[in-house]
Amino acid sequence: MEINEILVLMMFGAFVLLLFTGFPVAWVLGGIALTFVPIAMLADEWFDAFIGIDWNYVSIVIPRIWDVMTNWVLVALPMFIFMGLMLDRSGVAEDLMGNLVKLFGRVRGGLAVTVTFVGMLLAASTGIIGASVVLLAVLGIPLMMRDGYSKELACGTVCSTGTLGILVPPSIMLVMMGDRIGVSVGDLFLGAVFPGLLLASLYVAYILILGYCRSDLAPVSESAEHVTLPIVFKALKAALPTAALIICVLGSIFMGIATPTEASGVGAFGATLLAFSRGRLNLSVFREVGRETTKTTAFIFALIVGATAFSLVLRGLGGDELIEKALTGLPFSPTGIVITILIVTFLLGFVLDWIELTLIILPLVAPVVSGLGFDLVWFAVLFAVCLQTSFLTPPVGFALFYLKGVVPEGINITHIYRGVVPFIVIQLFGLAIVFWAPAIVTWLPASVYGP
Known part of the structure; x- marks a missing residue:
């Protein structure tokens, strides 16, 4: 495994670990991005491996953030x-x-x-x-x-x-x-x-x-x-x-x-x-x-700014190529690859919020899905249905905590956890229906705006 691939995995690992420290996610994303640039530069010098990233690359973050704020x-x-x-x-x-x-x-x-x-x-x-x-x-x-x-x-x-x-x-x-x-x-x-x-x-x-x-x-x-x-x-x-x-x-x-x-x-x-x-x-x-x-x-835009910096450095290290190579190298058909992405997304929803998954994971996997010949609108809606379950799955299912704060006396967290299980199964069943019947997603846009 090349040094830049190791750095990409380290970035993802650092992100997941730092989530449990309680630091705001926006600062975690931006801080990891700024930390890994000098690490990449040192790796380039010590291991004589071309990383393709320097401080000039970091300066690109500024116009990228400006583009976000003027969107x-x-x-x-x-x-x-x-x-x-x-x-x-x-x-x-x-x-x-x-x-x-x-x-x-x-x-x-x-x-x-x-x-x-x-x-x-x-x-x-x-x-x-x-x-x-x-x-x-x-x-x-x-x-x-x-x-x-x-x-x-x-x-x-x-x-x-x-x-x-x-x-x-x-x-x-x-x-x-x-x-x-x-x-x-x-x-x-x-x-x-x-x-x-x-x-x-x-x-x-x-x-x-x-x-x-x-x-x-x-x-x-x-x-x-x-x-x-x-x-x-x-x-x-x-x-x-x-x-x-x-x-x-x-x-x-x-x-x-x-x-x-x-x-x-x-x-x-x-x-x-x-x-x-x-x-x-x-x-x-x-x-x-x-x-x-x-x-x-402000919370959402701070996350967008942090995710923009994180994604830019990740791409500079070749993270998108690594993910594409990992997905296309799976011994599955294109359909199997999309199913794998959805399964991983569902599992990540247990520990990550929908915003992080939307800002970081989706832009990395969407080009791969598009390259496999699938409609991006259909995939994005599938991704959205999958992310909806992240609100219901512990330990970071925010809907569970919102509910726990206002339920009447006599209802505890066990009742809430047991109550959402059948509905999570229903959501996964609905996800399977949308997956095997893409027209549920694509028919209305095509009818209104044309193919």
């Missing part, structure tokens, strides 16, 4: 974050939950189905996982506990449904993926629509089947009302504001009226108007949403 695609990130946070403060989810509980109340598992439906609407309008999980937990778990639902089912439903926002457009992860691999964000948004609906449908099917087979785990509430036309009308009325906002944002993108960046501004403005119309907008709320948007955006 109009990434302007959509703070706008979509603001949109999600403002919609969370508008109170539409509370109204929707209250009305849908009456609509599905006489169905076994109806409360869990209600949580899934509300979570799907939140996913298509927020994309902020922490806010979605906490809101669904606060609204849904007390209701399910009151009616005798299994603690595991309640926790699993909230966690899995709350993570749909990272996949369902307008997803900030898809915006970052489009920027990292040079794929149209509009194509990724369109490609993720059916996989998101597929996962939500699988969740609902599992809940209904479980409720039918084990009525003690998801019983019908004794106080449930019979469904009447006024109840149906109130449920539709409660869903209308959120649905209208989703249509305005995604419809303008899909019909070519606006770019994702422009549509994000429309969404932020629409969410603000929605909060104002419901009497929820005041200076305190506006200040709080602005502060949270700034903190989240």
Whole structure:
């Protein structure tokens, strides 16, 4: 093994080890990049092996970071974050939950189905996982506990449904993926629509089947009302504001009226108007949403800066060639190589966050997948579905920790872990369906924008 290949493996090893020190990931990435440049220079001198990297190479980091900060695609990130946070403060989810509980109340598992439906609407309008999980937990778990639902089912439903926002457009992860691999964000948004609906449908099917087979785990509430036309009308009325906002944002993108960046501004403005119309907008709320948007955006962009430096030095050491050689050297067919990438990504999701995997791993493997003849939009959506599970898998499954912080007394981390296991299996089953039926991803972009 050549010295530069050893350095590449050392960079990856140092990154994984330093993650457990508690240092901010952005500084870990940038610090490793700056540390390994002089190491590479010393290796070049001592081992007389051409590394092809020097301090002049490091200076390229500056214009690369400048390109990131002037990228109009990434302007959509703070706008979509603001949109999600403002919609969370508008109170539409509370109204929707209250009305849908009456609509599905006489169905076994109806409360869990209600949580899934509300979570799907939140996913298509927020994309902020922490806010979605906490809101669904606060609204849904007390209701399910009151009616005798299994603690595991309640926790699993909230966690899995709350993570749909990272996949369902307008997803900030898809915006970052489009920027990292040079794929149209509009194509990724369109490609993720059916996989998101597929996962939500699988969740609902599992809940209904479980409720039918084990009525003690998801019983019908004794106080449930019979469904009447006024109840149906109130449920539709409660869903209308959120649905209208989703249509305005995604419809303008899909019909070519606006770019994702422009549509994000429309969404932020629409969410603000929605909060104002419901009497929820005041200076305190506006200040709080602005502060949270700034903190989240700064966190993401700091990671992008650190990942840019890390990836540049890694490429200078020949890391992309090493990964390509390792993948193409596997004794598998092209399909087997893609499966291997997805398996490794799933396993990495146990210890790495979706942001690190999107910024570091995806740009390294995407050229290999493209070179094998696969559609990058299809692969990126597969990658996104795989990364969704990283929110549910310990030890760094953030959805689990968000939920643990707000669950009622009597629910512990064991209930949460056991509750998410069936939904992780469902997600992997959905991933397999999308893998073996690529048209689920590619048909809609091709129909809207053409092949």
